[in-house]
Ligand code: ADP
């Protein structure tokens with residue numbers, strides 16, 4: 479009875495020997511699952527309340543089309559007004575800047591207007607692509623993150639077509655913040671998993687954390703990887719949001735140079751210490767495609783990558799190939815260097 483209650487909404491579940499505690503909740507459009515190792519029940523409860531509060535605030539404040547701070551900023555930019563951003567929003571905007579620059583703009587949070595044209599800002603998918611004319615009009619206005627200006631705490635944009643959307647970054651950023659929060663509570667061994675993107679710190683007793691990487695098509699796991707110390711594993715996939723029109727699949731990872739979904743991959747997985755950087759990089763490498771992902775990875779400081787091509791072929795950096803355990807046919811692995 480007590481155990482059943484312990485697994486309720488605002489409490490922690492524990493495993494048989496009581497050393498693993500888990501709790502989960504919904505935020506940022508996904509399931510957030512937190513696992514803690516060797517943490518007492520009171521600390522676990524404090525952690526759970528803190529993370530729920532943090533993620534709930536993030537969900538409200540970072541919604542590009544919502545009533546929160548980011549929605550306000552976007553509407554101000556469209557109206558050519560300056561906006562006084564609070565410290566949290568300013569920190570988010572600043573945190574995404576290095577990845578925008580090092581990716582050569584392939585990761586660009588100013589892409590919200592294009593996301594909206596494709597209808598990926600809504601829960602329900604669109605039924606057809608936008609007219610080419612509308613995409614060309616967006617391309618002609620060329621909104622980019624570098625259009626943002628900062629002046630004494632005021633944010634504005636030289637280009638009113640900028641509409642900020644941190645969909646490719648905010649989950650990773652929130653995971654990093656959650657890990658910092660857990661550390662401040664004295665927690666040393668934990669995983670924060672937001673819909674398959676995760677960061678792990680410490681270990682599970684004397685074992686590393688073992689993580690599964692899902693198949694981009696169908697159910698199940700295609701590979702597994704062990705993580706210990708402090709590392710994030712983030713995947714960008716064409717299966718998260720998409721629709722099919724006339725037999726063609728249109729997904730939510732968009733190439734800001736063409737205005738269309740990036741065609742080369744089904745999924746890109748990146749391992750890196752920071753979940754925010756891994757999140758931005760997975761998106762950027764997905765967009766970069768086969769001829770450019772290596773230099774973009776090098777510029778972003780990323781060495782561990784696995785890419786599943788639209789044709790199902792798998793490519794990896796040597797550093798990734800050295801540690802990943804494939805669970806399906808090995809003949810399609812083409813190991814290569816990141817540099
Ligand atoms: P996933 O949803 O699989 O985690 P991403 O991290 O790549 O994938 O995030 C995709 C989201 O990021 C899209 O829904 C959109 O809001 C936004 N987005 C799409 N293309 C880009 C891009 N080139 N740069 C920045 N953000 C993007």
Ligand code: MG
Nearest residue numbers: 646757758761
């Ligand atoms: Mg991403």
